[in-house]
Amino acid sequence: MNKRKTIIDVAKECGLSQATVARVLNGQQDIQVKEKTRKRVMSAAQKIGYRRNTLAANFRLQQSNTIAISIPDITNPFFPELIKGIQEKMRDEGYSVIQLNNEWNPSIEKDHFQYMVQTCVDGAIISPSHSGTDFSTLEGVPFVLLTNSDLYSEYDSVGNNSKAGMRIALEHLYSLGHRKIALLVGGSMRSDPSWRYDIFSEFYREKGLTVPANFLVSCDYNVDSTLSFLQARKSMEIFLSENPMPTAFFASNDILGLAALQVANEHGIKVPDQLSIIGMDGIFSGEVSYPALSTVKKNRSEIGGISAQILLDKIKKPKDWSTKKVLLPCKLIERGSTGPV
Amino acid sequence: MNKRKTIIDVAKECGLSQATVARVLNGQQDIQVKEKTRKRVMSAAQKIGYRRNTLAANFRLQQSNTIAISIPDITNPFFPELIKGIQEKMRDEGYSVIQLNNEWNPSIEKDHFQYMVQTCVDGAIISPSHSGTDFSTLEGVPFVLLTNSDLYSEYDSVGNNSKAGMRIALEHLYSLGHRKIALLVGGSMRSDPSWRYDIFSEFYREKGLTVPANFLVSCDYNVDSTLSFLQARKSMEIFLSENPMPTAFFASNDILGLAALQVANEHGIKVPDQLSIIGMDGIFSGEVSYPALSTVKKNRSEIGGISAQILLDKIKKPKDWSTKKVLLPCKLIERGSTGPV
DNA sequence: CAAATCAATGATAACGTTATCAATTAATCA
DNA sequence: TGATTAATTGATAACGTTATCATTGATTTG
CATH class of the missing domain: 1.10.260.40 (lambda repressor-like DNA-binding domains)
Structure with a gap:
């Protein structure tokens, strides 16, 4: 040897x-x-x-040429594209990317932050596991958040303009003639969903309509995509048995939308003839459902690329850094699950 | 400072x-x-x-405490769980994990191998981009392959027993009374799909039946999941317009199965009453389709964990290493898309 | 109690690269 | 041409850890 x-x-x-x-x-x-x-x-x-x-x-050189991505769960269909966007950008710049899942567990997330410091990563891109995530452990490590919440005003962040996105969805349904729209939202650890009600009632007020009674289906948005889906199904079943049918559902993400769609199909409710459903995110499963799910797409690979760019800038000239906040627009994707009343 | x-x-x-x-x-x-x-x-x-x-x-110490995962594409729904399985095991052992996508491009894959050597990773887990992947670049780096192909007899590998898995699916359809089964397969760069025909005809022979005419729908299985799906849709459309309906479809993966399901739904063909469809893999989208897709599941997180364990063993005692080959069983998941004739 | 053994600590040399400054060579100009 | 400047190259000191061997201190044994 x-x-x-x-x-x-x-x-x-x-x-x-x-x-x-x-x-x-x-x-x-x-x-x-x-x-x-x-x-x-x-x-x-x-x-x-x-x-x-x-x-x-x-x-x-005391640098690892490595950056870390901290996200809740890679098996959540929202994240892979995001990660790919980051990886592509980072590879071009000669960085390797370490990806860490915290399973929505704040304590694991904290361990990961410590690990990043220990292991001398040059920077980090973080999708916070919950609204109270504490970044003080990360002292010395430049990082960018993946969020659209205004909870983190002091940090650099990249996210989608979900509020505008929700309005796009509602506008789409409205333009198809829908006036009795129901909201399917999942509570999560990350953000309080109450802003969705605000947007919703604001939208109705603007249109000169009154918010329909029993317009809300809420469910626990869970750690695991499969579990979330099942939760949403259950909530839908209950809602349908207790309430008059709306003409459309807005689901705050595609997984919930797909649950609504599957339940509707099972009940013999014709989508979109009797019921329109629109989701949010633009995950792959929405393309392969029947009918394919209309959605408001978040360009995740773009979010990844932009957050990577910001991090790179920050690594290169940390002096006089002014916090950057980017909100990308969402885009309506009309598919088979929405139609005229 | x-x-x-x-x-x-x-x-x-x-x-x-x-x-x-x-x-x-x-x-x-x-x-x-x-x-x-x-x-x-x-x-x-x-x-x-x-x-x-x-x-x-x-x-x-001349060790990075890092292992690399080389896969074609993280946005392919097959991979995230696999990666999670590897990550979990590796984190427990104090290793970080770098994940590299080659976009099914052999030349990028080769770059990645070179990168691994350069960057002194302690080991690698590799899902080969195509059947001719050359591992000589990796000299000195212990690695484990993710494959069930017998092309790589000289290397350590972990995979699912897809042949047995396919038989499980056919047996399932047979037990439901199906005798006119069609095959929906996608050609890929990684492996020649001809073994599927062999299994198929062998199965029919064993049952004392003759292979039905026009039993085959083949399509290009593409780099991108969305594209594959569309390709499969197209092939299905053509097949349905030109051939008598079989009573069941076996799809060599869930994406193809979902394409068949969507097209059937669009044509007003009742699944599973008029047509049964079974896929393979067990991806999330199959849970949320209508009806939910029966499938033969590959436990990807287990594959990840086992491959990680083998790699760790190999890193720890490289002397007198005898190549290990593991084939894990697939598991039938009965859902709504299969039923009696 | 001295001798021998064992446990705990100390001194110091690597590891292979980058960075600093000194030394050399080549190029320019009066 | 000789002096001055610029372009190359050389010698060597870090970086912070781990590992080796020597040394000291503690403990046991005849």
Whole structure:
């Protein structure tokens, strides 16, 4: 077992000093080396099979070239695209990406923050597990939040404009003639869903209508997508048995919307002829349902890319940083689950 | 800006040597230190706010405590659970996980292998992008493959027994009385789908039946889940317009199965009364379709956990390693899309 | 109680890179 | 040409940890 080659070996091989060899071989190109010596070094390195020891370089530079993504759960269909968007951007810039799931558990999340500090990540992109997440553990690590909440006014953040998005959905239903719209919302640890009622009643007021009675189906939005779906199904069943049918449902995310759709189908309610349903997010499952689910799409890969860019900027010039907050628009995707009354 | 504390600072603070401080503070507990000095060190470390420099330790030990996962595409619904399974196991053992997507592109995959060597990952778990993937770039890096193909006999691998899984699905349909079963398969870069025909005809022979004419719907299984779905839809449309209806479809994965289901729904074909459909994999979308898709589930989080365990074993004792090949059973999940003829 | 053994601690050398400054060589200009 | 400046290259010191061996202190044993 022959030992791994170092720049010293290369130096010996080509008869130059360790320093010049290093100059040729280390990343930065902004150094003066003669073309001839550069070639001498390169061929010698090639010949003896030199490979840069990244661990040594990282140590010397005290940077890991790694950024961390902290999210609740990768199996939640909302996140993979987001992560892909981050990864693509980061790879282009030469960073590796470590992805950590906290299972919506604040204590695991805190461990992860500690881990990031320990392991010297250069930065982090964080989707907070709950509204009270404490970022003080992260001292020294630049980070960007994935949120549209105004709870985190002091931090950099990227998110979708969900309020506007909800209005887009309601407007869509309204334009199809729907006046009796019901709301299907899930309470979560992350944010109080009460703003949805505000938007809803505001919308009705603007249209000169009165908010219908029993317009609300609420359910626990759970850790696990499957469980959320089942919860939503249950709430839908109860609602349908106790209330007169609305003409449309707005679901605060696609999983809830799909639950409503499945229950409606099972009850022989024709979607969209008797009932329109629109969701929010734009996950894959909404494309393959029957009928395909209309939705207000959040461009998750764009969120990922932008948050990555902001983090990179912050890493590169941490001085005089002014907090950036980005809210991206949502986009209506009309599919088969919505139609005229 | 005060500099970060080192073990030397701690040593000064508590009046002990650097070496003893290191003994107390470094991970391994199997070293002899008096309880009293241990406390002295700990409180001194606490007091001055010492934090271990992981980068330095990694360099010294020449190990990154990082393993890499190489997969085609995280947005493919097959992978997130798999990754979660790996992550959980690896976190327990103190490893971080870097996840790389190659977009089914062999050249990106190769870059990723090179990157792994460069960056000194301790090991890798790889879902090959295509059947001809070349692992020679990875010299020195222990790795485990995620595959059930026998193309890779020389490597460690973990996968599901898809052949047995397909038989389970066919058996299920058969037991419901189906005799005219059609096959919906997607060709991919990873493996030749011809073994599916073999299993199919073998099954029919065993049952003393003759393989029905025009039993095959084939389509391109694409890089992108959405595209695959649309491809499969198209193939289904064509098949239905040109052939007599079978009583059941076996789809080689859930995405194809969902396409068949959606098209059937659109054509007013009652599933499962007029047509049964069964898929394979057990992705989330199959739970939320209407009717919910029966499937043969691959326990992806288990595959992840087991592959992680094998990799860990291999990292710990690379000597006298005998290649391990694990094939996990698939499990029938009966849902609404299959029923008696 | 001295000798031998064992446990605990100390001194110090790596690990391979980058960065600083000194030394050399090449290029420019009067 | 000789002096001055600019462009290359060389020598060497870090970075903070772990590991090796030497040393000291504590404990046992004949």
